[in-house]
Amino acid sequence: MQIRAQLNDRILYVEIDGEIDQHSATRARQTADRYADDYAMRSEKAVFDLQNVSFMDSTGIGFLIGRYKKFMRYGIPVYLTNPSTATDRILQMSGVYTLMPKI
């Protein structure tokens, strides 16, 4: 899994590429949290772009909720965008969109 961040007009876009499972999430956590620390002061909200997520299981739910908590500590709301049909299904069934709305 690869994670890239880009700040555009006070919106932090976090792009996730690849498979989110227990193996890949371990390292990706640190990268994502570093972006939160680095960009928090200059961001109003964060948008996680899931377009290139090719696989996600429930570890992905834990991963996203963990990042949500991290950003909320800085008072920054998180939104999710572009999930695939399969990703959308698991996000929907777990109720993640009640914390991080889909835009």
Next chain:
Amino acid sequence: MQNYMKLEIAARSENESFARNAVAAFALCLAPSLSELSDIKTAVSEAVTNAIVHAYGKKDEGAIAIACTAEPYFAEKSGEITGGVLHIEITDQGCGIEDVQRALLPFFTTLAGEERSGMGFTVMQTFCDGFSVESERGKGTRVRLKKKIGGDHFQLPSADTSACEGALIGLEREDVNAG
């Protein structure tokens, strides 16, 4: 003879991707749709991750056995395989589950500090058409999954997210209080 496959992998997280893709590759013999394949991969990933994270935990040892059998349906005229039922069995010899009924509850996890969603068993049940788990303390756990392939007439049960939302909101409040 019924078609089957068996494999054994080391309980290491880098094998999660291999395990789910191997089962999905075997499932191809039943001519699944992309969405059925994706359901299979997700459910297998949950079971294998449970074995790695919970059954063997921090111990750098242990094996996971995966066995699949395919029960095909044949088209009446052409005799081609148009679907069927895939049976998947995932077995470990790890620590076992202390309270299976509790483990099945959405959002229940024994590793609360480690960003576990507690949704593994719920995902397996939602994405498959049959599910059972047997576990014995100190002996191990066996998860059985059944997935129907082909035919849009199979309706998957939709998860009751109202309970899930409550649990997530609880989690949010707890976080706000902690922060």
